[in-house]
Each structure stands twice: as C-alpha cells, then as structure tokens.
Amino acid sequence: MAVQSLQAAPVPVTAAGRRRDREAMIAFWLFMSPMLLGLIVFTFVPIVWGFLLSFSRAQNTVSVGDFIGFQNYVDVLRDREFRRSLITILVFTAFIVPLTYAASLGLAMLVNGVNWGRGIFRTAFFIPTAISYVVASLIWRMSLFNGIPSGVANIAIYEWFGIENPINWIAGTDPPWYWLVLVTVRLWLQVGFYMIIFIAGLQEIPRSLYEAAWVDGARSGWTTFRDITLPMLRNTTIAVMLLLFINAFQAFDEFFNVLGGTAATQGNRGLARPPLVYLYQVAFQDADYGRGSAGAFILTAIIITVTVVQGRLFGFGRSA
Amino acid sequence: MRTDRLTAVERAYNRRLVAPLTRRDLVKTVTVAAGAVVFAGYGxxxxxxxxxxxxxxxxxxxxxxxxxxxxxxxxxxxxxxxxxxxxxxxxxxxxxxxxxxxxxxxxxxxxxxxxxxxxxxxxxxxxxxxxxxxxxxxxxxxxxxxxxxxxxxxxxxxxxxxxxxxTGVLYYRKSLLEEAGVQPPTTMDEVIAAANTLNSGRVKGLFLGNDGGITALLTLAPQSAGTDILVNNEIVFNNERTVLAYEKIRELNDSGALLVGAPTDWWDPSAFTGGLAAMQWTGLWAMPGIREGIGEDFGIVPWPALDAQGVPVTFWxxxxxxxxxxxxxxxxxxxxxxxxxxxxxxxxxxxxxxxxxxxxxxxxxxxxxxxxxxxxxxxxxRYFYENGKILPPQWTPAMGTALTNALSNIVKNGAPAAEEVAAAAQTCEQELQRLLG
Structure with a gap:
C-alpha cells in the first residue's frame, strides 16, 4: 500500500492540468535560467572564444581575427618547456595519486573502526580541505620548509638526526627536496576529502558479508580487506581515482606559490613547472593569448583522453 | 537582554529584525549583496x-x-x-x-x-x-x-x-668582513671567495634571492661581463662572456655559500638585517630599513665586474x-x-x-x-649614474622567460651553458622579429 501511494496518479488532461504544466514549465525556466545564463556567459562563450583565439595571432589583444592556422599549436608542442611540463605533471601524478589513495583509504578504515570519537577524528582530518591552497603553500614555503636554521623542518632534522646544516628544501636540486614539499602540501589538503568519500563507501558494505566470511573461517585483517573491502569499494575507487587524476593534472596553486609566485623571483619555477603554470606564463605574463589558448586545448585533450582510457580500464559506469 | 527596559524605538527595531523575510526583501538583499561584491572592485x-x-x-x-x-x-x-x-x-x-x-x-x-x-x-x-x-x-x-x-x-x-x-647595491656587514679579513668584492671570483669565507653554515655568505640570483642577476651578469642583452634592436648576449658569467652564477650556487629559502626575498632587507647572511643584493630603497636594523654597520658596492674585462653594474x-x-x-x-x-x-x-x-x-x-x-x-x-644599465622597450616578458629558463637550467640542472644561451638567444630573436614585424 505504502509503495503504491508513492506512485504518481495519472493526471487527467484538463484545463487545470494544462495550467499546472505551464506553471511547472515557467517555474523550471525561472529556476534554471540564472544558472544557464551563467553557464553560457562564463563558460561556453569563453570556450568558443578561446578556441577561435587558439587559431589567431593574439598578442597583447584578445580579439579574434588574425588567423594563422595551427601555428600556435605547433609553437606550443615545439616548446621544450611545455613538453617538460607534461613530464613534470606525470611525475607529480605518479606520486600524489597512489599516496592520496592509500592514505585516505587507510584513514577511512581507521576512523571507521574506532568506537569512540569517530566524529571528532572525521572532522579533524577533514578540516584541511577547507583551507586555501595558497595559504597552505605559503605556510609550507615560509614556515615549515624554509631554508634557514629556524625553519620547522630544519629544526626537526637537527633534533632528530643531528643534521646541523639547514637543508635547502625548495630551491635545491640534489636531492630534489621540493617534491617532498609539493606532494605533502597537496596530500595534507586533500586527504580528508577523499577519506570522507571512502568512509561513505565503507558504510555501504553490508556487515553480513564480513559475518559470512567469519563463519567460513576468514579472519579479519588482510584477507577480508583484499576479498571483501577492496572489491566492494570498486565504484568508490574508480570515482576517487578519476577525481585525483583530473585534479593532479590541473595542479597550479602549490607549484606557483611554493616555487615563487611573483615576477620578482622566477628562477625556481623551472624546477617543476606543471602545464597550467606554463600556460599562465605564456598567456598572462608573455601576453600571448593565442598560444596560451592553444596550450589550454592541448591540455584539455590530454585530460579527456586520460580520463576516457582510465574509465575504460576500470570499467566506469558498468554495474558492479 | 531585558525587554522591559527597551524603548519603543528599540522594540520596533527588534521586531523588524525578527520579522519574516518577504520575497521582495530577499531579492533586495541578495541584489545589494551581489552588487557590493561586484562593485567592491579591485584593490x-x-x-x-x-x-x-x-x-x-x-x-x-x-x-x-x-x-x-x-x-x-x-x-x-x-x-x-x-x-x-x-x-x-x-x-x-x-x-x-x-x-x-x-x-x-x-x-x-x-x-x-x-x-x-x-x-x-x-x-x-x-x-x-x-x-x-x-x-x-x-x-x-x-x-x-x-x-x-x-x-x-x-x-x-x-x-x-x-x-x-x-637601483640596487651589494650590501655587506662591515664588522663580519673585518672579522673574517675579507675585502669588499670587486670581481665575481672575489664574490665567490668572500661568500665562502663568510659562510659559517648558520650565517650564510651571500643572499641573492631565493632562486640563487637567477632573477636578480639575469641581465646584470652578462652586463657585468662587458656584453649586453638587447641593443639597437639586436639580441647581443649570445657570446662567450654571457656563458662565462652564467657559469659563475652556477659556481656560486654550487658552493653552498648562498642563502636560499629565506622567508623574504631579495628586495626585502630582513634576511640581511636579521643576520641570516653577511652580504645581500637588494635595492637602495631598503637602506632606511637597514639603518634601522643594524645602524651604520654596513657598506655598499655595485655588482662587481665579472673579471678584468668586465665592468661593475647595477640596474636602472x-x-x-x-x-x-x-x-x-x-x-x-x-x-x-x-x-x-x-x-x-x-x-x-x-x-x-x-x-x-x-x-x-x-x-x-x-x-x-x-x-x-x-x-x-x-x-x-653615483653607482646608479655611472654603472646603471637599462633594458630597451623591445625587451619583452617572453624574452625574459626564455632567458630565465636558460639560466635556471644552467644553474639548477647543470645544463651546458653555451647551448642554453644559444637556444635562449634564438627564442629571443624570433620574438624580436615577431615584435618588429
């Protein structure tokens, strides 16, 4: 009975019904139009404009018209620094994706496993998500990982390992400690968010599965994690991996701010310049908007390709 | 709050505050707030x-x-x-x-x-x-x-x-140089030697910015070698003198005597006045701050000549x-x-x-x-008028980026200096041709 009453009764086609339809339609457009307008003005128009710009010679101007074919695309692909930026982002992705995945899943299982204070832990780990990348990057650069003896990291290595000479965490290349700085800041910022997603995933797994496994002789620990938890988290894993990949490819803030944001110190940017920092320099600093747009479309194509391939490999959208 | 003491005006005001928001009020409030955000404008x-x-x-x-x-x-x-x-x-x-x-x-x-x-x-x-x-x-x-x-x-x-x-000058702590028996440097080799002697690990020898001087010396280094960057619509830095000048910046960075990773950068004198480095390259603008910090315990020189064939320089x-x-x-x-x-x-x-x-x-x-x-x-x-070097209006940010990438590769990644300088010169040439059309 309860189920039946939830089903919509067929609406008789009457004048009142037609009026209700019209009102619903008006309401629909009223609610949707601000959003659609915003989408058109701030997203679709710039995309089309950017696409046209990418085929134009547009230096110190954003007017479309001086068409030069694929020259901007050729220039970007020929630039060693752009190719290097792709390698940089691949290296970064190779570090940050597995690390975030493992750390957030681990945290989720720990937090989910405690009987007391679950809410406190969940909140504590989630808070960094609400912090700005710029602020966190500046704290990492100026306070935690600065190169002077009173920096937090340098105090730590002195106290723990007796290393007296301060390490140059950001500008040094041998070894490239800057990767530690760049990876940890993002890890700290995003791990809480993915932890929440995993906790939701974990809570979806029916307890009966673990109980059945227990009856069959499987003890909790590695076996149940491998044979129950991981397979049941398949959809969550796919979603998390996709988000992690796309976010990593779009990295900008921590690279820009840790390695020197303003025009007055640019010598460290070359250490690890992801594509978005490269494009920022080409478009906004060198004022070559045409070439910048071309680079943006190349990067978009790469991200879409990776996402589609990833979706195929993991079987995104297939039912479990 | 004790309501019995409220005046009639206050009660009326409170009623207004708790009155349910009408749709018109809502629209008005949102519009005003959005307008405030939009028109707060820039800076x-x-x-x-x-x-x-x-x-x-x-x-x-x-x-x-x-x-x-x-x-x-x-x-x-x-x-x-x-x-x-x-x-x-x-x-x-x-x-x-x-x-x-x-x-x-x-x-x-x-x-x-x-x-x-x-x-x-x-x-x-x-x-x-x-x-x-x-x-x-x-x-x-x-x-x-x-x-x-x-x-x-x-x-x-x-x-x-x-x-x-x-303009910029190289500031040095008089007392620290005297203590170490170091004379203010007049050539790049003397800069490197002085920085090494003055470096005690916790007080570094020299501060040129957190990128090891790549930005601060980008154009000054070739100019101190007696060559230049862009003169009369010609790119003129692609030569052995620039290569040598850039190799010396690498040598300076490799010596470990440079302060890198300070909380402030080269344009700010805090690293120098705070005793993090014995010498610092920064602007004349910082001199009042330096006096406030360390009194008259400082001397200045222009950026030293690369060698006997070079000239002391500073930026204009x-x-x-x-x-x-x-x-x-x-x-x-x-x-x-x-x-x-x-x-x-x-x-x-x-x-x-x-x-x-x-x-x-x-x-x-x-x-x-x-x-x-x-x-x-x-x-x-006097250094400003005698040694100040300019970059002409034909120098573009894109050229600066190309040259910065070259010097960064030389200093940070040990790339061959001659090849990097030549590649940067080629990029700058193309950019210049495109500019002059």
Whole structure:
C-alpha cells in the first residue's frame, strides 16, 4: 500500500492540468535560467572564444581575427618547456595519486573502526580541505620548509638526526627536496576529502558479508580487506581515482606559490613547472593569448583522453 | 537582554529584525549583496571628492614602504584642490600587478586612465598608450637622464614620465668582513671567495634571492661581463662572456655559500638585517630599513665586474607614469601627469625620499635631495649614474622567460651553458622579429 501511494496518479488532461504544466514549465525556466545564463556567459562563450583565439595571432589583444592556422599549436608542442611540463605533471601524478589513495583509504578504515570519537577524528582530518591552497603553500614555503636554521623542518632534522646544516628544501636540486614539499602540501589538503568519500563507501558494505566470511573461517585483517573491502569499494575507487587524476593534472596553486609566485623571483619555477603554470606564463605574463589558448586545448585533450582510457580500464559506469 | 527596559524605538527595531523575510526583501538583499561584491572592485580605491565633471582613475602597484599609499592618495586629493573640476580615484593594486593584472585591464574599456608601469614596444604597437611628447619641453627633457628618456621612447616618441628611479647595491656587514679579513668584492671570483669565507653554515655568505640570483642577476651578469642583452634592436648576449658569467652564477650556487629559502626575498632587507647572511643584493630603497636594523654597520658596492674585462653594474629601474589610449579624458590625464611628475617637484621629492630611498628622476630634484648627499646613499647614487644599465622597450616578458629558463637550467640542472644561451638567444630573436614585424 505504502509503495503504491508513492506512485504518481495519472493526471487527467484538463484545463487545470494544462495550467499546472505551464506553471511547472515557467517555474523550471525561472529556476534554471540564472544558472544557464551563467553557464553560457562564463563558460561556453569563453570556450568558443578561446578556441577561435587558439587559431589567431593574439598578442597583447584578445580579439579574434588574425588567423594563422595551427601555428600556435605547433609553437606550443615545439616548446621544450611545455613538453617538460607534461613530464613534470606525470611525475607529480605518479606520486600524489597512489599516496592520496592509500592514505585516505587507510584513514577511512581507521576512523571507521574506532568506537569512540569517530566524529571528532572525521572532522579533524577533514578540516584541511577547507583551507586555501595558497595559504597552505605559503605556510609550507615560509614556515615549515624554509631554508634557514629556524625553519620547522630544519629544526626537526637537527633534533632528530643531528643534521646541523639547514637543508635547502625548495630551491635545491640534489636531492630534489621540493617534491617532498609539493606532494605533502597537496596530500595534507586533500586527504580528508577523499577519506570522507571512502568512509561513505565503507558504510555501504553490508556487515553480513564480513559475518559470512567469519563463519567460513576468514579472519579479519588482510584477507577480508583484499576479498571483501577492496572489491566492494570498486565504484568508490574508480570515482576517487578519476577525481585525483583530473585534479593532479590541473595542479597550479602549490607549484606557483611554493616555487615563487611573483615576477620578482622566477628562477625556481623551472624546477617543476606543471602545464597550467606554463600556460599562465605564456598567456598572462608573455601576453600571448593565442598560444596560451592553444596550450589550454592541448591540455584539455590530454585530460579527456586520460580520463576516457582510465574509465575504460576500470570499467566506469558498468554495474558492479 | 531585558525587554522591559527597551524603548519603543528599540522594540520596533527588534521586531523588524525578527520579522519574516518577504520575497521582495530577499531579492533586495541578495541584489545589494551581489552588487557590493561586484562593485567592491579591485584593490582599495579611494576617490578624492570633487564637484567635478571629469573623473580620472589612477593605478599604482603596491609599494612596500609604509606610508606610500597615503602619499599617493594625498597627491590625488591635492590635484582636486587645485583643479576642482577633476577628481582622481587612486587605486592601489596588490598582487602580480604588471605581469598579469595591468595587461588584462588594458585590454578592456574599463582600465585606468593613468597608470604606472614600463613602456614596451608591445604596449605601443597594441595602441594601448598615448605619446606624451608635448609634456616634454626642451627644458623638461634636459632635466631627465638620457636613460629615462631612452626607456620611455619607442619609434621616436616618448610614452611615459619617470616617477621613481630604483637601483640596487651589494650590501655587506662591515664588522663580519673585518672579522673574517675579507675585502669588499670587486670581481665575481672575489664574490665567490668572500661568500665562502663568510659562510659559517648558520650565517650564510651571500643572499641573492631565493632562486640563487637567477632573477636578480639575469641581465646584470652578462652586463657585468662587458656584453649586453638587447641593443639597437639586436639580441647581443649570445657570446662567450654571457656563458662565462652564467657559469659563475652556477659556481656560486654550487658552493653552498648562498642563502636560499629565506622567508623574504631579495628586495626585502630582513634576511640581511636579521643576520641570516653577511652580504645581500637588494635595492637602495631598503637602506632606511637597514639603518634601522643594524645602524651604520654596513657598506655598499655595485655588482662587481665579472673579471678584468668586465665592468661593475647595477640596474636602472623604477616606475614610469603612462596614459591609457582608451581613456575618455586623455587631455585631463596628461595634464594630471604633468602636474604630478613634472611640475610638482615637492611631491617627487616626497615620493622618492620620504618612505624608502629612490633617486628622484628630475635631475634638478635629485641634485637637491638632502638625504642622498652624504655617503653611503651618495655612493649608491653615483653607482646608479655611472654603472646603471637599462633594458630597451623591445625587451619583452617572453624574452625574459626564455632567458630565465636558460639560466635556471644552467644553474639548477647543470645544463651546458653555451647551448642554453644559444637556444635562449634564438627564442629571443624570433620574438624580436615577431615584435618588429
């Protein structure tokens, strides 16, 4: 009975019904139009404009018209620094994706496993998500990982390992400690968010599965994690991996701010310049908007390709 | 809150506050809030009030010295006092001013009427600035240094008026050098030797910025080798002297005697006054701060010559005022520029000397500047006039990026210097050809 009453009764086609339809339609457009307008003005128009710009010679101007074919695309692909930026982002992705995945899943299982204070832990780990990348990057650069003896990291290595000479965490290349700085800041910022997603995933797994496994002789620990938890988290894993990949490819803030944001110190940017920092320099600093747009479309194509391939490999959208 | 004591007015007010929000109120509130967000606009802006029918918007980048923002506002207000029909909105722009904010604003119709920056061929070619030749009478022109005219001139026309001249010097702690028996360096090899001797691990020998001097010495290093960057529309740095100069920067970085990773960068004297490094390259502007920090325990030299064939150098920098070609009040804007930076030497003295040390661009004003008459500031001014090097308006950010990438690869990744310099020169050539069309 309860189920039946939830089903919509067929609406008789009457004048009142037609009026209700019209009102619903008006309401629909009223609610949707601000959003659609915003989408058109701030997203679709710039995309089309950017696409046209990418085929134009547009230096110190954003007017479309001086068409030069694929020259901007050729220039970007020929630039060693752009190719290097792709390698940089691949290296970064190779570090940050597995690390975030493992750390957030681990945290989720720990937090989910405690009987007391679950809410406190969940909140504590989630808070960094609400912090700005710029602020966190500046704290990492100026306070935690600065190169002077009173920096937090340098105090730590002195106290723990007796290393007296301060390490140059950001500008040094041998070894490239800057990767530690760049990876940890993002890890700290995003791990809480993915932890929440995993906790939701974990809570979806029916307890009966673990109980059945227990009856069959499987003890909790590695076996149940491998044979129950991981397979049941398949959809969550796919979603998390996709988000992690796309976010990593779009990295900008921590690279820009840790390695020197303003025009007055640019010598460290070359250490690890992801594509978005490269494009920022080409478009906004060198004022070559045409070439910048071309680079943006190349990067978009790469991200879409990776996402589609990833979706195929993991079987995104297939039912479990 | 005890309601029985509330006055009738207060009760009425409270009722209003708790009254349910009507749809109209909601729309009104949201609209006003959104408008406030949108029209809060960029940076902190203050309008000098006038009955005026002409309104000029003037942009400054954010100067570091205390008091500069108030001074800029005061000049704007003074102008309205003398010209009641013109009001000037002074906008103080923080952030990546000249690299990103200003170029984007100049593309729109809503950019500033008057703004500070550096004249470039690209700005002129894009028709974004107007020539200011009519402000330069023969006497006025003679009262500006040829370098300030050269950096403002494109295709024979002058596009800016210099507001402030900046230069850099190598500061050293006298006491630390005496203690270590080190003389102030006069060549690059002496710089490297001095930095190593002065380096005690916890107090580093030299601070050139957190990128190891890549930005600070990018163009100064080749110039100190006796060569140059871009002269008469020719890229001239692709030679052995530049290669050698850049290799020396790598040697300096590899020595471990440089301070890198300080909380502040080379333009700020805190690392030097805080005892993190025995020597630092920074601006003349920092001298008042350095005096405040360590008294007279410092000496200055220009950036040393690479070797016997080189020359000591420093940068000829600063900011210049320009008029936006899209301004609706070009004549009023020009009149304002003439009043502020040509006629008004009192304000020029104030702007250049009251907040940090700069050299007033009017030669007559510089000659009268009391704080610059005795050493060490007087020495810095002498280095500025004798050793100051300029980059012409044909030098573009894209060229700077290419050269920075080259030096960064040489210093950080140990790339072969000759190849990197040659590759950068090729990129700069292409860029120059594209620019000169």
């Amino acid at each position: 902190k802006s203050t309008v000098a009030k006038a009955q005026g029918n002409i309104r000029l918007v003037q942009w400054y980048h954010q100067y570091g010295e205390e008091g500069t923002q108030d001074a800029a506002l005061r000049y704007a207000e003074e102008y309205t006092t003398v010209n009641p029909n013109v009001e000037v909105e002074m906008v103080w722009v923080p952030g990546d001013y000249e690299a990103t904010v200003l170029p984007a604003a100049l593309l729109t119709d809503e950019g500033p009427d008057v703004f500070e920056g550096h004249v470039t061929q690209a700005l002129v070619d894009a028709g974004q600035v107007v020539p200011l030749d009519d402000l330069y009478t023969p006497e006025v022109r003679a009262d500006f240094h040829p370098n300030d005219i050269a950096t403002a001139t494109v295709d024979g026309k002058i596009y800016s008026v210099k507001m402030v001249n900046d 920098g600063g900011w210049a005022e320009m008029v936006n070609a899209k301004s609706r009040n070009i004549d009023a804007a020009k009149a304002f520029v003439r009043w502020l930076w040509i006629e008004n030497t009192a304000n020029q003295q104030d702007w250049n000397l009251s907040y940090g040390f700069h050299v007033p661009p009017r030669l007559s004003a510089a000659a009268e500047a009391e704080p610059l008459k005795t050493p060490p500031p007087a020495d810095a001014v």
